[in-house]
Amino acid sequence: MNIQKLLEKAESFLNADERKRKEKRKHLKHVIKKLKKHEKSLVNQLDSEVDPAIRDELEKEITLAHAHRKKGLKVLKQLKKDKKSLPQSIEI
């Protein structure tokens, strides 16, 4: 590891905003992953369901889960963008 990389690592460790942003990203990713799993299980349920009323309910739930995931990805993207606009000073 060269000195530049080491400095960058030290900076990201000491910069409270950057640490907070990383934490947020980590947890958001965790929630999105859960939503993806949930959406997949709903799709599987829908495939094997024949009752039209239940199918209708499942479709609604899938649309909702998809909308949550989409919003989650949008927030995640925004957090990535925020990294570039963060102040570069070291905060001790």
Added chain:
Amino acid sequence: MVRKAAPLSAHAHKDPVFKKITLPAIFAILAYGFWVSPDFKEIAAGVAIFLFGMLSLEEGFKAFIGGVLERLLRRTTDKLWKSLSFGVVSTTLMQSSSLVSVITISFLSAGLIPLLAGVGIIFGANLGTTTGAWLVAGFGLKVNISAYAMPMLVFGILLIFQKSKGLKGWGYILSGLGFLFLGIHYMKEGFEAFKDTIDLTAYAVEGYPGVFLFALIGLAATVVMQSSHATLVLIITALAARQITYENALALAIGSNIGTTITAIIGSLGSNVDGRRLAGAHLIFNLVTAIVAIGMIYQLTHWVGVLSAWLGIQNDDYALKLAVFHTVFNLLGILLMLPFINIMVRFLQRVIKPRVRSIAQPRHLHAATIELPDAAIEAVRLETLHLYDNASSIIAAGLSLHLSEILSGRPIDEIVAKARKPMTFDIDENYNESVKELYGEIVRFISRAQSTMSPEQSEELFVLRAAGRDIVEAIKDTKHLHKNLSYYMVSENEEIRKEYDQIRSSLATVLRKLDEVRQQGSDSSTILSLDALKVAMREYDRDLDKRLNTLIRDDLISAAMSISLMNDSGYAYDVTKSLVRMGEAFFSTGEINVREAERSIALDKGEIDEVLQQSDNSKPNSKP
């Protein structure tokens, strides 16, 4: 071990007359002692510096009591041996059994750990605290520790001046250790100088009278100093300076072990029933251990001598032998009490019963939880759920339905169709009785708890407080709805009756779904599925608009009815919105960061409309 006075109700239990006399008496005795002997002054200053170091150390560790400790506690307290180990390790690391008991009582009061785990931790902490004696006797007396104290203090204070909470915490820990070392140094010096003028061993009492007398002195000293650690250091330094006999030192150590439970009892006064049971367990443990130790003191002294020789401790190194004794008798206590731990827990549950409370009184807001952010947040969450329980009964009655029926598995439409009689129910009176005061208590607790929190934790409390307000808003909207609903649900006009029944069904479904999500737990997808209620309500609102046109055009309802219906559907929508927002904030039991992530992707009004649009488009018969 050091205890800071517990806030809130703990103060209310202290006797003011006793307090008024005690403090001036202690001041007078100390002042006389300082006047008579400069060496006594040095020893007392050593104790004061030592205690200040303990406070600083506790302050430092508090900076690190965040999610990490909560996760660790939850993970390490599912089995008794884990709770015991947690108690031993955490007390050894933090060198403060007081902090460990405060944390345990807080987490117990907030319902984060069960009583058995709490008792296990306290047993472990009793053993962990004996490492202090080893450190002082083995290290503190052998080297010039004041040389270590100086740089620690300088670096510690420099770190305290830093902005970062973590660095500040390390600063308090470092300076705390510095003060501890400095305190030990002064005690050591004081006793060394003391022996040139007075020989305290002249006051030694032999045999069992001596054992009882010195055990009492140890107990009193610990109660006054609120720290068994300080008493023990005092005993060790005095013993090293040959100012007390070895036998009397052992009795003092036994007494200080009993004295330490007094501080635990004071701490438990501000906690709930489990906190008081834990203090009971602590008292039983230390009393039984002390009785056994006093009864077998000569046999124990013999075994300690044998063990010390085996460990290579010199026969005249009484300080280290005292450390061995302290460990042996606490270990003996654990071995004696461990087989009976379940019986003891059952006994305490039978003897110490919860105070009878009305539904409006807080159940989870205790003084013991206010100092620890995680426990305080959990207490607020649980108390607001209690508030919701009270509120949901009012909301159900506002719909002229019984909550128990709504939460039964029967179809909602059937329940609504059968409940035809409007309930005569004063929402205002019920709100004042079971919600208003409780919400006031929650808000008061939040404002007090916020002072020790990080920005993220304060933000979480802000969200919880806002969600509590949502509950209150939902009741107010139900109140507006109640009058027309009671009137139209028995109307002769079938159309308006149907419309109001639909409002009742929709809100009953909201209450049922909220209960289901609450029972199912903390999965993010379950919590976010509450947004489906917002979609359903929006869909209802939109369909009502279409239906209203037909109803008015075909003269099926009057203009007055249509206006009432429009207003009341608006109230129903607001009740749903408030309750869903509340559910999203309270039903998630995950970490703060996960909860924050869930909230950041909950859908707003525009996004709900988009989902509705997409659902319409996906229907086979939908029009473009």
